Every structure is written in structure tokens, then in C-alpha cells.
Amino acid sequence: GENVGLHLPTLSVQEGDNSIINCAYSNSASDYFIWYKQESGKGPQFIIDIRSNMDKRQGQRVTVLLNKTVKHLSLQIAATQPGDSAVYFCAENSMEYGNKLVFGAGTILRVKS
Amino acid sequence: NAGVMQNPRHLVRRRGQEARLRCSPVKGHSHVYWYRQLPEEGLKFMVYLQKENIIDESGMPKERFSAEFPKEGPSILRIQQVVRGDSAAYFCASSNKRGSNTEAFFGQGTRLTVV
Numbered sequence: 001g002e003n004v005g006l007h008l009p010t011l012s013v014q015e016g017d018n019s020i021i022n023c024a025y026s027n028s029a030s031d032y033f034i035w036y037k038q039e040s041g042k043g044p045q046f047i048i049d050i051r052s053n054m055d056k057r058q059g060q061r062v063t064v065l066l067n068k069t070v071k072h073l074s075l076q077i078a079a080t081q082p083g084d085s086a087v088y089f090c091a092e093n094s095m096e097y098g099n100k101l102v103f104g105a106g107t108i109l110r111v112k113s
Numbered sequence: 114n115a116g117v118m119q120n121p122r123h124l125v126r127r128r129g130q131e132a133r134l135r136c137s138p139v140k141g142h143s144h145v146y147w148y149r150q151l152p153e154e155g156l157k158f159m160v161y162l163q164k165e166n167i168i169d170e171s172g173m174p175k176e177r178f179s180a181e182f183p184k185e186g187p188s189i190l191r192i193q194q195v196v197r198g199d200s201a202a203y204f205c206a207s208s209n210k211r212g213s214n215t216e217a218f219f220g221q222g223t224r225l226t227v228v
Binding site: 008034036042043044045046049089100101102103104105106 | 117119146148153154155156157158161169204206216217218219220221222
């Protein structure tokens, strides 16, 4: 469901290291998932998506893993760069939600140079 | 996504005034979603509209809030008699079809401050 009123967890990584951001989604019927990146003062920016018939999808420097058994989604960022510093949100979509995206609480990623 | 245009970017209103937030979707998109975000929190769904129709307004307060997406022109989120608790960032997203498996593109948001 939607996590409102919670302070966001923070992940600090060294530049060049790999980052793993996790998300627990709530609806086992969700069939589409998106990771968004939100920089300060800006709107969410699409990073990568995955459908429920897949368990892994790769993009440029990013990989999304989906574990439907435990309703878990992760975003892996390879060779993290300072420009990756932002808040990352996962979002789920399902017919049960009326085809609207439901967002998780978000994780702050801080990249140390 | 630069294709979704929201204005104004910043809006200051005194308590009791009305706030009107505008959203022009990506060209060709007929589905619009409004979300609200408090500082250091996630995006909370408010309302989903298709041209001239409200599809889902389950996240929108029953009082003082309304939304429309006319046949011509931008989608409007209207907040009447604003209160301090309405201060937040309001984001609009658009997509080109209904259904899951549909990527939504977000605008840069309108930051409403009620003084």
C-alpha cells in the first residue's frame, strides 16, 4: 500500500560501488512495476520497468529484480555515480488498483565521492 | 519527462484562497493522474482522469478539492479555501492508454505553499 508519514531510509554508497535499493510491494495481484528516480525539486523520472511475467530486466547500468513469492522488488545500479544521488521510488500497478500507480515510500541514495 | 507541463511551478496562497494547478499532458496522451507529495514522503494518488471523465477519485478529499480534464485544454486541479495542510508538491502524470503495463510520465510539479 502507500506509505505516508514515514521518513525515508537512506543508502550511502561510495562512488564506483554498486547500489542495491529494495522495495516491498503490497499487492500480490500487481502485474507491472516501475522504478522512478526523483531529484530534488523535480518530478519522478522513469528508470526501468518490469512485468510480472519476468523476474529480471536489465537496462543501462541498472537491473531490476522481481521476486513475486515474497513481493519484493530491487533496483541495482552498477558503478554508482554522483549524479545517481536522488530519491528512488518503486511503483506497482494492477487492475485491482484501477490501473493507477501506487508508490512505495522511497529510498534516498547518497553517493560519496 | 519534459513532455508533461505543469504550471505554475510555485504557488503561494493565503489561507482561504483558491489554488488552481494546471497540467498539460504529453501530446497524444488522454489519461492524466494527479499525485500529492509531502516533504520526504512518497507520492500519494489523488485522482485519475480521462478526457472529460473522472475515472478514479478515491484519493482526493471530498471537500474543497476537484479536478477536471476538459476536451480542450489542460487538466485542472482546484483546491478551494486552502489551509496550511494543503501545502505540498502536486505532480501530474500522463499516459497514452488505460490499463496496467502502462508507463506514466511525470511533470515537474507545482509546489503549493499556504501562508
